[in-house]
Amino acid sequence: MPLTLDQLNSAPADTALQLLDGLYEHSPWIAQAALAQRPFLSLPQLKFILAQVVSSAPREAQLGLIRAHPELAGKAMVSQSLTAESTNEQNKAGLTHCSAEEFARLLQLNADYNAKFGWPFVLAVRGPRGLGLGRAGIIATFERRLHGHPDFELQECLRNIHRIAELRLNDKFGVKPDLGDRVWDWQEQLSQYSEAPDQLTVTYLTDAHRACAAFIAAQMRACGFDSVDIDAVGNVVGRYDAMTTGKTLLTGSHYDTVRNGGKYDGRLGIFVPMACVRDLHRAGRRLPFAIEVVAFAEEEGQRFKATFLGSGALTGDFNPAWLDQLDADGVSMRAAMQQAGLCPDDISSLKRDPESYLGFVEVHIEQGPVLNALNLPLGVVTSINASARYNGEVKGTACHAGTTPMNQRADAACAVAEFMLVCEQRALRDGDSVATVGQLQVPNGSVNVVPGRCQFSLDLRAPSNAQRDAMQADLLSAFATICAQRKVSHSITESMRASAAPSAQHWQSRWENAVTSLGVPVYRMPSGAGHDAMKLHEIMPQAMLFVRGQNAGISHNPLESSTSDDMQLAVEAFTNLLMQLGNLSSVGPDSFGQVD
DSSP: OOOOHHHHHHSOHHHHHHHTTTSSTTOHHHHHHHHTTOOOSOHHHHHHHHHHHHHTSOHHHHHHHHHTSOOTTSHHHHTTOSOHHHHHHHHHTTGGGOOHHHHHHHHHHHHHHHHHHSSOOOOOTTTTTSSOOOHHHHHHHHHHHTTSOHHHHHHHHHHHHHHHHHHHHHHHHTOOOHHHHHHHHHHHHHTTOOSBTTBOOOOTTSHHHHHHHHHHHHHHHHHTOSEEEEOTTSOEEEEEOOSSSOOEEEEEEEOOOOTTOOSSTTTHHHHHHHHHHHHHHHTTOOOSSEEEEEEESOSSOOSSSOOOHHHHHHHTOOOGGGGGOBOTTSOBHHHHHHHTTOOGGGGGGGOOOGGGEEEEEEEEEOOSSHHHHHTOSEEEEEEEOEEEEEEEEEEOOOEETTTSOGGGOOOHHHHHHHHHHHHHHHHHHHSSOEEEOOOEEOTTOOTTEEOSEEEEEEEEEESSHHHHHHHHHHHHHHHHHHHHHTTOEEEEEEEEEEOOEEOOHHHHHHHHHHHHHTTSOOOEEEEOSOOHHHHHTTTSOEEEEEEOOSGGGOOSSTTOOOOHHHHHHHHHHHHHHHHHHHHHHTTOTTHHHHHO
């Protein structure tokens, strides 16, 4: 029989420790310390507490935990001396059926990894879906992580150990993240549509993009949406009607990708609410408000020099001049739309009336390392950061690298390099600001010439307009001072500015209540990336929920990943938010307008 929380909470200490035996390889001290914090309110809370015990342990204890894990396809597997849990996991991943070449490669990787780091390579081989990564995937991950920094790799081993423990806990409690599995599977199926056979690339109105729209529309119909349409910019719009005439909750995210991107950026925010609607439909349940899920056709600005086309059309912020833009192949946006069967003349009619909507909520993979490092599955967004971008240039004197003394140079690249370090230090001072020089060029540079010109980009982001502007003023002043001291000329021009989009407080509170209901701590965080929510913010209240990413939260990258367990929690949080709204709306049709 599966274990229950009631059993675990009420059992004597020794019995409770036995019930959790095998979660962490040969390390009962973790469960023992966690059990001191009983009673547990939920399984996600227990998982978090276990992870916190390890995070707060001394480094030697953490190393001991890592070293307690067996090598993959190593001596313990060959001698059949693995624990029952490890045997099951390595078997599911196919490691017990390695070819001679695969086995030899794993043996060499194990030896190289141990020689470099001093501990065994640890990987949750059952993977993000719990079905097993497969030998090729395991070997590829092994090879990639072999090149990591020791400090990072130690933490990555611990994160994988927590994932192993999570899956083992699920087994003990007989828990399956069915809704999370469904969301994970939808994203896997959608990723088959790409413009490139060896990477995920889906740009606006290409064949792959249109295939994605057709797939999403088909899944919406299967979920039980009352109407599903593809609008004049290519958004897929699904509507689940209310029990009575009333307002609508708007939600969704984008389904286009960057080139060679990840499977979850944007798409997670489409499928999470779809899973909620599917459950409502299967239960024959209607809410006092309608749910409109929009899979936005474009957010990334990859094919044409225009971003947020999908969400911008809903706010009335679609510039007709964009229709004449040409892509790299000389195809205009207007022609691409017409080829896709869309009518550009109808775009103006897509603008939503804010009075008809309760607000906009968006679920999104974090696209960063914060939640991953904190062992938290979800984060509540407080604001989408304000940003500003610049193009700068410094002009010095190009001269002979061998004959010009160091104290007589006007080195343009050194001036920019000094400025880059100042940018880093100034952003760090705020704690939650960021400053990035992402492009750096020395035109006509040569190995034996002191740089006479240096061009660079600058990207500034902060949670509020005021904080961004203060950082900007400090950095532009510092840039001028550095150039004056180095006797070089300079110019810097602003190329983009976007205001912060703070979450509507009542909507943020609903997300916080939803996370609390799961038994995990509420973590509030700004979003450094732009999202469709920042466009909808222009006409209605909005708030976002972040979902933890794996692989240190990397995004816009094929390594972008999340687990079906975390997706399950996102669906449960979204369902809780719906229930909060349902209870509130019962007091009258105008209640929502009064709280926000």
